[in-house]
Amino acid sequence: MIIDSHVHAGEYYRHFTTAFADQMMATTGMPPEALSAPEAKLIAEMDAAGVDRAFLLAFDVRRVEGFSVPNEFVAELCARHPDRFIGFASVDAATPGAADRLRHAITELGLSGLKTAPCYLRMSPADPRWYDVYETARELGIPVLVHTGYTPAKNADGRYFSPLLLEPVARDFPDLKIILAHLGTPWTGPCVELLARHPNLYADLSIFGSYRPPATVAGALAHARERGVLDRVLWGTDFPFATMTESVDRMARLTKDSEPWPDGSAPLTPEEYRAVMGGTAARLTGRPDLFTP
Incomplete structure (x- = not known):
């Protein structure tokens, strides 16, 4: 079972502004329309990469950027493909009623994070x-994926x-499962140390694992293993900012090729690979049945 823990819903001509697409895609080498x-x-990309399920993300930035990928849109996709998508709502805490909108998205729309x-x-x-918002998420028992980096x-x-801004949140909400997106890139080392201090924190590899050199990715994974938090690291791509197929291939090579790994560190074991690629994500969402060892 492979779960991509960071996938953006939305369509260029329906949801995103041209300015935002220009800025975001410029760093990928892809045209703005690729956003x-x-x-x-989505389904074709997942099938080509062998990805079984994906965390599908809404994106509420209307107050600043002038657009959103609505919770309702994500819920409709999840309802059509319940065996492929695990939907995450998005809210803006600076707008009135954010906690209520989150509760509605989870209890009425059927989203899961x-x-x-x-x-x-x-x-x-x-x-x-x-x-x-955090208290509502804690009460509902859902994970919170926070952009960091x-x-x-x-x-x-x-x-x-900086991912370090989440430290007081981790301390104030010890029962809330928080995923730090992008391993806090470029603050990946401090992000791993933050996970080591707070057992309710997780991190995903989106963008970082898709674009950074293999030795850089292996070094971060070795650091996480050394600090005892590799079982709280989730694979993800940030699709459509990165392809699933290439990212899966990059991760698979880290189970076989010892060259990128620091001295004294071995490639990912089969058990570690299965956890990073889907087992931890399934456990985090309260759906370990999604993962077959």
């Missing part, structure tokens, strides 16, 4: 306005890129 994940494209984008919204993930979006606030 699009229509239903057929929360995606937040603090730096895109120009606010810290530890801003007190998020706390009602760099983004090329020009309206984003760089003061809120």
